[in-house]
Amino acid sequence: MPRTGHRNIRNQPRKASTPLGVHGMTLANAQHAAAKAFEVTGIDDALLEAEILLRHVLHLDRASYFAELNQPISEEEAEAYDQVVSRRLAREPSAYITGHREFFALDFRVTPDALIPRPETELLVEATRARIAGEDAPLIVDVGVGCGAIAVATAANQPNVTVIATDVSFPALALTRLNARLHNVDSRVACVQADLLSGLHGRFDVIVTNLPYVRTSDWETLEPEIREHEPRLALDGGPDGLSLIKRLLHQAAPFVEEGAEVYAEIGDDQGEEAIAHARTAMPWANVAVLPDLAGRDRMLVVKR
Ligand SMILES: C[S@@+](CC[C@H](N)C(=O)[O-])C[C@H]1O[C@@H](n2cnc3c(N)ncnc32)[C@H](O)[C@@H]1O
CATH class of the missing domain: 1.10.8 (Helicase, Ruva Protein; domain 3)
Structure with a gap:
């Protein structure tokens, strides 16, 4: 042949x-x-x-x-x-070698500037899509957007949604812009360099986030692919792993009062702690943890 x-x-x-x-x-x-x-x-x-x-x-x-x-x-x-x-x-991850990773059936460009999107994060996209289905012009925020996995997959699957994508990492935001362009959603994904939700105002339908949640003490136990190649800024969630998520929950409280829902990815052993943090930040909210496809606690859900 x-x-x-x-x-x-x-x-x-x-x-x-x-x-x-x-x-x-x-x-x-x-x-x-x-x-x-x-x-x-x-x-x-x-x-x-x-x-x-x-x-x-x-x-x-x-x-x-x-x-x-x-x-x-x-x-x-x-x-x-x-x-x-x-x-x-x-032990360089194959996604960094090829420069590509599939997420939510879309091809994403990936570089060591951002986390390689994981399959379990698709749960957050599913939840966001279900919540905004039928809304006229939904507005969502993806906090800690990385390569743009959640923001771009949501925008690509929901033609009327607008996404505000925040990250502290400028190179990660540049990668999100590239992926948004490649999937023709750049006019509906606005990238903002921000610490969590700082500086954002308005009424959102969903605040979705996959912030770092690895405990600092677990860092050395991670596989070399992660520890030596993926950005620590994208993974290290402080002593209990939940420092950033906890801070976000407090920042998000006024938005949830206005009707937004929060979907936050967590580690499979962090469910109870995450629920406790959410109840402290928003005592009036309904709080739950949903499992991923493997049946492990994966997503904190906070709504009014
Ligand atoms: C686990 S990665 C998730 C990336 C992407 N959302 C995904 O699911 O593949 C976490 C992201 O949060 C960002 N981040 C870390 N601290 C942050 C902060 N204080 N405010 C906003 N983003 C932050 C990191 O730069 C990183 O891109």
Whole structure:
């Protein structure tokens, strides 16, 4: 079968052999060789990770990749694969290597400037969508927007919503702007550099947030992919993990009095503490914690 045009690797230095030694192997065998190296290093989902990186190098979608599984890998491709496999073996997350991560069935650009969006955060988008369905011109705030996962996914799925996206990190806001542009929602996602809700006024339908909630004392126990590559500003939630969420709940109280609902992602062992903080900040509010698909406490819900 002739090679597709997608698989031209330009300007790669030529080498006779590679440390992984996959030159001349079929794509399937090259993938398995990388997967074996990942397994030995303790990297989860080794086969899938090896496939994602090989498809990245070959510029192939999944269907085309499977159609070419028995084709040999070229010298240039083997060299390029070697480089990305080495980065992954050094525990760099594959999303930072490829520059992409899917969230809510949308392709997001990701860089080390922002957290890689996680599947469990889709629960917050679902809750927000359900709450604003049927509203004429809903206005929501995404606090700590990162790469824009919640803000952009919500805007892309709800044509009449406007999102105010805040973050203290200017590079993260720049990434949100890029993702909003790529999904044609930049006119409805307003990026604001702010500490939580500081400086915001008005009436919001939803305040949605995935702020840092890792306890500082747990930092050293995190996987190297997280600890050594993702921004600490996006993860460290202080001594009890809930410092920022607690501060946000107090800031959000006047907005909830006006009718907004708050959806905040939390750690699976933080439900009771998060509820207590919400009740202190808003004694008059209805407060609950909802589980994620795995049945673990994941989202604090506060409403009037
Ligand atoms: C866990 S990440 C979440 C990113 C994105 N919302 C997501 O779900 O993938 C938390 C984000 O909160 C931001 N952040 C941290 N402290 C903040 C603060 N005081 N005010 C606003 N944003 C903050 C971080 O820069 C980071 O982008």
